[in-house]
Amino acid sequence: MSTETASNTGAPTTPVGKAADYLDQRTSIGVAVKEFARKVFPDHWSFMLGEMALFSFVVLLLSGVFLTMFFDPSMALVEYHGAGPETMQGQLMSTAFASTLDLSFDVRGGLLMRQIHHWAALVFMASIVVHMMRVFFTGAFRKPREINWLVGTVLLILGLLAGFSGYSLPDDVLSGNGLRITDGVIKSIPVIGSYMSYMVFGGEFPGEHIIPRLFTIHILLVPALILALIGLHLFLMVLHKHTQYPGGGRTDKNVVGYPLFPVYVAKMGGNFFIVFGILALMGATMSINNVWNYGPYDPSPVGAGAQPDWYMLFLEGSLRLMPGAGTEWVIFGYTLSLNVLIPAVVIPGLLFTFLFAYPFIEAKVTGDKREHHVLDRPRNVPVRTGLGVAFLTAFIILALAGSNDLIATHFAMSLNQITWAFRILFFVGPVFAFWVTKRICLSLQRKDRELVLHGHETGRIVRFANGEYIEVHRPLDEQERWLRVNYDAHRPLEIEPATDARGVKRRGYKSDKRWQKLSRFFYEDRVEPVTPAELAAAHSHGEHDEIAPAAHTSEVTSGTDTVDRER
Amino acid sequence: MSENQNPNTSQDVTTSTGTAGHPERFSDPGVPEHRPRLTDTDPKANKRSERIIVLLFALSCLGAIASLVAYFTVRPDGTTDQTRLSTLLLGVTMAISLLGIGIAAIHWAKALMSDHEHVDERHELRSTPEVREVAVKHLTDGVEDSGIGRRGVLKGAAVSALALFPLTFAVPLISSVGGDWNISKFRHTIWTSGKRLAYDPTGRPIKAADLTVGSVAHVIPEESEEYMASHEWITEKAKAVVLLVRLNPEDIRSDQSPEGETWSYDGIVAYSKICTHVGCPVALYEQQTHHLLCPCHQSTFDMADGAKVVFGPANRPLPQLPIAVDDEGYLVAQDDFAEPVGPSYWERLK
Ligand code: HEM
Ligand code: FES
Numbered sequence: 076m077s078t079e080t081a082s083n084t085g086a087p088t089t090p091v092g093k094a095a096d097y098l099d100q101r102t103s104i105g106v107a108v109k110e111f112a113r114k115v116f117p118d119h120w121s122f123m124l125g126e127m128a129l130f131s132f133v134v135l136l137l138s139g140v141f142l143t144m145f146f147d148p149s150m151a152l153v154e155y156h157g158a159g160p161e162t163m164q165g166q167l168m169s170t171a172f173a174s175t176l177d178l179s180f181d182v183r184g185g186l187l188m189r190q191i192h193h194w195a196a197l198v199f200m201a202s203i204v205v206h207m208m209r210v211f212f213t214g215a216f217r218k219p220r221e222i223n224w225l226v227g228t229v230l231l232i233l234g235l236l237a238g239f240s241g242y243s244l245p246d247d248v249l250s251g252n253g254l255r256i257t258d259g260v261i262k263s264i265p266v267i268g269s270y271m272s273y274m275v276f277g278g279e280f281p282g283e284h285i286i287p288r289l290f291t292i293h294i295l296l297v298p299a300l301i302l303a304l305i306g307l308h309l310f311l312m313v314l315h316k317h318t319q320y321p322g323g324g325r326t327d328k329n330v331v332g333y334p335l336f337p338v339y340v341a342k343m344g345g346n347f348f349i350v351f352g353i354l355a356l357m358g359a360t361m362s363i364n365n366v367w368n369y370g371p372y373d374p375s376p377v378g379a380g381a382q383p384d385w386y387m388l389f390l391e392g393s394l395r396l397m398p399g400a401g402t403e404w405v406i407f408g409y410t411l412s413l414n415v416l417i418p419a420v421v422i423p424g425l426l427f428t429f430l431f432a433y434p435f436i437e438a439k440v441t442g443d444k445r446e447h448h449v450l451d452r453p454r455n456v457p458v459r460t461g462l463g464v465a466f467l468t469a470f471i472i473l474a475l476a477g478s479n480d481l482i483a484t485h486f487a488m489s490l491n492q493i494t495w496a497f498r499i500l501f502f503v504g505p506v507f508a509f510w511v512t513k514r515i516c517l518s519l520q521r522k523d524r525e526l527v528l529h530g531h532e533t534g535r536i537v538r539f540a541n542g543e544y545i546e547v548h549r550p551l552d553e554q555e556r557w558l559r560v561n562y563d564a565h566r567p568l569e570i571e572p573a574t575d576a577r578g579v580k581r582r583g584y585k586s587d588k589r590w591q592k593l594s595r596f597f598y599e600d601r602v603e604p605v606t607p608a609e610l611a612a613a614h615s616h617g618e619h620d621e622i623a624p625a626a627h628t629s630e631v632t633s634g635t636d637t638v639d640r641e642r
Numbered sequence: 643m644s645e646n647q648n649p650n651t652s653q654d655v656t657t658s659t660g661t662a663g664h665p666e667r668f669s670d671p672g673v674p675e676h677r678p679r680l681t682d683t684d685p686k687a688n689k690r691s692e693r694i695i696v697l698l699f700a701l702s703c704l705g706a707i708a709s710l711v712a713y714f715t716v717r718p719d720g721t722t723d724q725t726r727l728s729t730l731l732l733g734v735t736m737a738i739s740l741l742g743i744g745i746a747a748i749h750w751a752k753a754l755m756s757d758h759e760h761v762d763e764r765h766e767l768r769s770t771p772e773v774r775e776v777a778v779k780h781l782t783d784g785v786e787d788s789g790i791g792r793r794g795v796l797k798g799a800a801v802s803a804l805a806l807f808p809l810t811f812a813v814p815l816i817s818s819v820g821g822d823w824n825i826s827k828f829r830h831t832i833w834t835s836g837k838r839l840a841y842d843p844t845g846r847p848i849k850a851a852d853l854t855v856g857s858v859a860h861v862i863p864e865e866s867e868e869y870m871a872s873h874e875w876i877t878e879k880a881k882a883v884v885l886l887v888r889l890n891p892e893d894i895r896s897d898q899s900p901e902g903e904t905w906s907y908d909g910i911v912a913y914s915k916i917c918t919h920v921g922c923p924v925a926l927y928e929q930q931t932h933h934l935l936c937p938c939h940q941s942t943f944d945m946a947d948g949a950k951v952v953f954g955p956a957n958r959p960l961p962q963l964p965i966a967v968d969d970e971g972y973l974v975a976q977d978d979f980a981e982p983v984g985p986s987y988w989e990r991l992k
Contacts, residue, residue, distance in 0.1 A: 115762040152871060158720045167871060180718065180725050187729045187736075219767050252922055255880075256938060259920025259985035269825040269987045278821030279828070280880055280921075283873045316764055324673030330762045331673055341751035348744030352737045359733020362726070374880035375842050375860060375915065377923045377937050394955060395939040399919065403957035403986055412986040414957050415920055448764060480940065490940055491953055553671040560668045608664035 116339050117319035117332035121213075123346060124206035129305065130350040131199040135237075138192040139294065145182050147174035148244065148290035150283045157181065160367050168246075168371030171286045175245040175366055191358030196238050198354060200386040203231050207430075211463045213450035215318045216434040217443070223311040226304055228430045233301050238384055240293035245364070246286055249381050251372030255280060256394075263415035281372065318450050321561055323554045327448045382478060389426075392476030393418035396498050422473075429466060440594035442568050454523075455562040457516035458597045464512040465505035472497060472504050513600070520602035523559040527551060527605040528613040560604040568594040673759055681753045691753040695746045702742025709735035825989065829982045831882040833963060838864040839912065839973040842883065845870060847972045853888040853910060858927050861886050861912060863975070881983050883915040883923060884963050886973075887945050889932065896948040898962040898980075905964035910973065912963040913949045916984040917941055919956035934960075958986070 087096045099105045116122075149170035155163050159176035178185040207227060210216055216224035239257075243250040258280040262268045277284030319325045319332065333339065370376075383391055394415070402414035437459060438444075453460040475482065476497040483490045530548035538544050551559075570587040574580055680687040712731035718724050769777070790797050838847040842860040845867075853859065861884040869875050891909040899905040906912075913934075917924045922938035932946040941954030949960040961983050964976035982990055 113760075115760045150873070152873065158718075160722055180720060180722075183713065183718065183728070184732050186725055187733045190729070191733070252938070255922060256920045262985050262987040263920075265988055267988075269828065269989060270820060270823065272987075273820035273823055273825060274816075276821075277819065279877050282821070282877055284821075315767070316762070322674070323671045324761070326670065328764050330764055331759050333757070334760055338751050338755050338757075341747045341755065345744045345747030345751065348740045348747065350744075352740030352744055355733050355737040355740055359730050359737060372876075373843070374876060375862070375883045375923055377925050381937065391939070394920065397955045399941060399951055399955040399957040401957075405991060408991050409988050410986045410990045411988075412957070414955050415985065418955070419920075446766060480937070494940065494954075554674050557668060557671050561670070604667075606664070606666060607668055611664055 111313075112336045113334040114313075114316075115330050115332045115334060116317050117325075117330060119320055121209045122317065124202055124209050126343060126346055127202035127350055128199060128206055130347045131195045131202060131354065132301065132305065133347065134195040134351050134354050135192060135199060136298065138188045138195060139298075141185075141188045142178065142192060143294055145174060145178045145185060146244070146290075147171060148287050150246070150286050163367055163370075166371060169286065171244060171246040172366065172371040175247075179367070187355075187358050189358075190361070190363050191354050192241075193363045194357040194361070195354050196241060197384060197386075198350075198357075200234050200238060200384075203227075203234055204386075207231065208463065208467070211433075212453040212460055213318070213320075214447065214456060214459065215450055217447040218438065219315055219446050220311070220318075221434040221438070223308060223315070224434050225431060226308045226311070228427070230301060230304050230308065231430075232427065233297055233304065235386060237293065237297045237301065238386060240289045240297065242364075242384055243289050244286060244293060245366045246372050247366040248369040248372055248376060249366075251281065251374070252377050252381070253383055253387075254285065255374070260394075260415055260419040263412040264420065265409075265411055265416070281374070316448070318448050321449050321452065321558060323557050325449055327446060330448070382481070385474065388477035389470055389473035390419060390423060390477075392473035392479070392497070393422050395479060396473070396476050396494065396501060398498070426466070426470070433462075436593070437597070439590060440568065440597050441565050442594070443565070451562065452558075454516040454519040455564075457513045457520070457600070460516050461509040461513035465509040468508040469501065469505045472500050476501070517600060517602055524602065524605050527556050527559050528610060560606075562604055564601040564603045565598045566601070567591065567598045673761065676758055679753065679757065688754070691749065695750050695754070698742050698746035698749065700742075702739045702746070705735050705738025705740075705742055709739060711735075825987075828984075828987060828990075831978055831983060832863055832865075832878045833882060833975045833978045835975065835977050836968065837975045838968070839884070839886065839965065839975065840864040848886070849971050850907060850910060850967045850973050851971055853886075855888050855890050855909065856929055857888050859886045860884075860915070860925075881916065884912045885915045885924065885927070885934065886910060886912040886965075887927060887932070889946055893932065893946050895946055898948050898959065899964070903964070905962050905976070907965050907967055907973065910965065911945060912965050912973075913943070913945065913960040914963065914979060914983040915960075917956060918951075918958040918960060919954070919985060921984045924960065 087093050095104075147170050151170045152167055153170055153173050155166050155168055155173050155176065157163075157173065157177050158180040159173075160180070163176060175189075179189060180186070210224065210227070239253075243254050258272055258276065261272045261275060264271060272280065275285070275288075276282045277288070316330050317332075319330060322331075325331050382388070397414050397418040399414045402412075402417070404411045404413060451459075476494070479490060479493045479497060482488070483493050530550040533547045533549050535547040536544055537547055568587075568591045570591050571581060571584070573584045681691050682688075709732060712728070712735055716724070716728045716731055718728050785791060839859075839861045840847045840863065842862040845862065845864060847864050848859060848861065862879060863882050865875065888908075888910045894906065894909065894911065897906050897911055915923045915925065917936040917938065919936065919939055919941050922936055924934055924936040924941075924943065926935040926937055927933075927945070928935065932944060933952065934943045934945050934949070936942070936954065936956070939955050941956035942952045943949045943956070943960050944952050949962065951957065951959060961979045961981050963979055965973055966976050968974045
């Protein structure tokens with residue numbers, strides 16, 4: 076029977092063919108290869124950001140496994156006598172710290188691996204964030220990709236957790252203080268805070284359990300979750316097929332790009348080695364977290380100017396900006412520390428809620444249930460772009476506030492002034508950033524219209540017989556034009572009236588009305604794409620055909636009227 | 643998948659005709675025409691690219707070999723410099739071997755592999771009505787089969803069992819994960835009446851007479867050497883550390899002594915070093931202003947005015963350690979702190 080099958084398809088003769096045949100008869104791998112080998116993926120540099128996150132995670136796994144061979148996550152106290160620097164000899168320290176020293180000074184290539192691991196963690200987080208920005212600003216989170224956006228946001232949070240738990244493992248003064256701050260934040264949680272602190276530390280801070288616990292979290296729990304979610308993330312990506320940037324021939328019904336094999340196999344493989352190579356270079360040349368300069372954890376000393384890793388700075392800044400006076404309330408004898416709770420729990424909570432909720436809110440105010448596979452140019456969705464920039468501004472202001480002492484010493488300013496400046500900026504900055512970004516988007520859209528209607532300026536001046544001078548404009552070719560006219564300028568939601576035909580009050584009207592308000596905020600100001608009729612009108616305007624600057628047609632429409640709100 | 647041969651496979655997306663015979667929207671011009679690369683048209687350029695790629699792979703091999711050479715020639719000898727050198731050489735050679743492969747592969751993909759764009763169809767993600775119908779049928783059949791709708795007691799029993807079994811795991815875990823769960827420990831430190839104040843970290847007791855006006859000392863309670871080599875010590879030290887300054891007695895505007903007691907001694911005041919914000923050790927003292935600054939989030943406390951908060955996110959003053967002097971002139975604690983040290987927590991005042 077099997078020989079029959081083989082002879083039916085022509086028995087393979089080459090070794091590769093035989094191996095493939097062997098595998099296929101047991102796994103039907105042929106189906107997968109047929110399905111995926113030449114699958115088309117669109118190309119753009121910004122699609123590499125997610126890849127960078129993935130590859131730095133792989134580097135984290137590789138270097139992390141190296142570290143686990145030598146790192147000893149124990150808090151047993153030892154007097155150090157080892158290969159480490161002079162200053163550490165004879166000091167009382169935890170075994171975790173001692174093994175970090177040995178890992179750095181005794182294990183060949185150990186310091187390199189520690190530094191690669193740490194840099195990879197920083198790059199991992201950075202690429203996740205930038206990848207997320209790409210997805211946000213291009214609208215790649217729209218249907219059908221909302222769930223993948225949620226998966227990504229959870230990955231971001233897990234990344235923070237991975238970084239934080241890893242940073243704390245060496246049990247040095249700096250990371251110990253980080254843990255202590257965490258303990259203070261946990262204690263501020265109403266009702267259960269004290270017990271949660273006991274749960275985390277197995278008793279009072281620091282106790283003797285935290286490092287082994289963090290180790291399990293860091294090398295088992297979090298990486299396993301990240302790995303599983305990355306799997307889901309990529310599975311959904313393949314299922315949805317990748318989005319593509321707008322352009323000629325690219326629609327919501329197709330995908331234009333290059334085949335997985337060989338182009339993407341080569342490119343992705345190449346990118347992995349480049350990411351790994353750059354991280355190796357960073358680990359080789361830039362020292363990071365020289366724990367022997369800080370010393371083992373001791374609850375008493377602390378250095379000024381100590382900074383957490385960059386992705387934690389926003390929390391640090393948030394804690395710094397909150398004024399303490401009057402923000403600790405006592406209710407029925409119980410203490411509510413709003414001075415900690417608001418900056419360390421509420422504000423990050425709000426930031427992440429925004430991230431989780433945004434795709435659903437936008438879909439709702441757009442009244443849009445279609446699938447989207449062609450990306451938006453950020454300018455074409457001014458309010459979304461504005462909100463994204465506002466969010467980033469808030470994040471950056473908090474992160475800068477997390478370095479306010481460095482800024483103060485660097486610019487010789489007083490800490491009070493800087494802190495106050497940041498407090499104000501935290502509220503004003505995002506609003507201002509939103510406003511400016513939205514304006515910029517609208518004017519870029521208007522510039523696009525201008526270009527489509529009147530073409531490129533050529534710098535060539537011609538003189539007409541009647542003495543008039545005119546600059547020659549070169550019309551856009553159809554690809555250039557298509558890029559600028561192929562978008563939807565959404566309009567605010569229209570809702571059913573408050574009462575139905577029989578004059579009965581409609582349920583749900585109030586909520587509809589609220590959504591409509593939000594929808595107006597999103598889409599009231601908009602610039603419509605040029606229509607063929609408008610282009611024709613611009614061309615026939617006057618005798619100059621396509622060289623004359625035509626009068627402005629109405630550009631910005633708003634709500635029901637056609638008032639030009641933007642100028 | 644179809645390779646896009648004709649650049650002008652434009653689809654007319656016009657849906658209806660707008661004003662004056664113009665379509666309402668522009669139509670898609672189709673995928674732009676493929677532009678051949680130099681390597682497509684010029685065999686020499688093609689050959690050159692291939693040579694570059696080969697060279698890059700060769701460079702990678704050299705990097706790997708150089709890494710081995712570095713490994714054997716530069717042995718760490720325990721000094722930081724030598725460790726750094728070894729790290730540098732191992733890392734750079736590793737980077738060369740990796741980047742060689744990476745850049746070669748990318749260049750190969752970009753210069754030599756076909757760059758004709760392909761077009762794949764997309765299909766809506768939702769399954770067809772027929773598929774959905776069958777899926778629903780399968781599920782209802784399954785529910786029907788199990789009889790869960792008809793057998794109420796069975797359902798209840800199954801749900802109860804599933805709800806209860808996690809307890810077998812959770813109860814032992816929760817009972818132990820928080821140690822003894824005795825959160826009243828937050829309230830006490832190892833300071834007791836008569837315990838001497840000692841310098842941190844040497845543990846040498848402090849004589850009041852040794853402190854001149856303006857001097858600052860980081861203070862721990864005096865303890866035995868064995869105790870100071872234990873875990874318990876680290877946890878206790880985390881609450882017990884104190885910062886002591888000797889001020890000019892006239893400069894002290896207030897301290898935290900209650901009516902009828904004196905918690906300071908001759909201008910010497912001792913306050914908990916654990917910030918009342920989220921618990922960093924407060925360590926930066928400024929002589930002129932008597933301000934004590936927490937390096938973590940810059941809460942600032944006035945040592946001459948009962949350690950009140952003058953700036954920053956902390957809300958409460960640092961608790962004061964009541965001190966006195968024993969017969970031999972050493973500083974001692976009168977008692978433990980009167981209130982819990984460090985950050986606030988829900989039951990702090992209970
Ligand atoms: C998921 C992403 C990960 C992130 C963001 C991350 C981050 C970090 C950071 C920042 C450190 C401190 C390094 C230093 O000493 O400077 C660290 C230490 C460590 N990590 Fe990771 N890590 C990740 C995954 C892993 C994995 C998968 C493993 C092992 C399988 C691992 C094993 C270790 C070990 C053993 C240490 C302590 C060694 C030392 O500090 O010298 N990590 N990690
Ligand atoms: S811990 Fe001292 S200011 Fe935050």
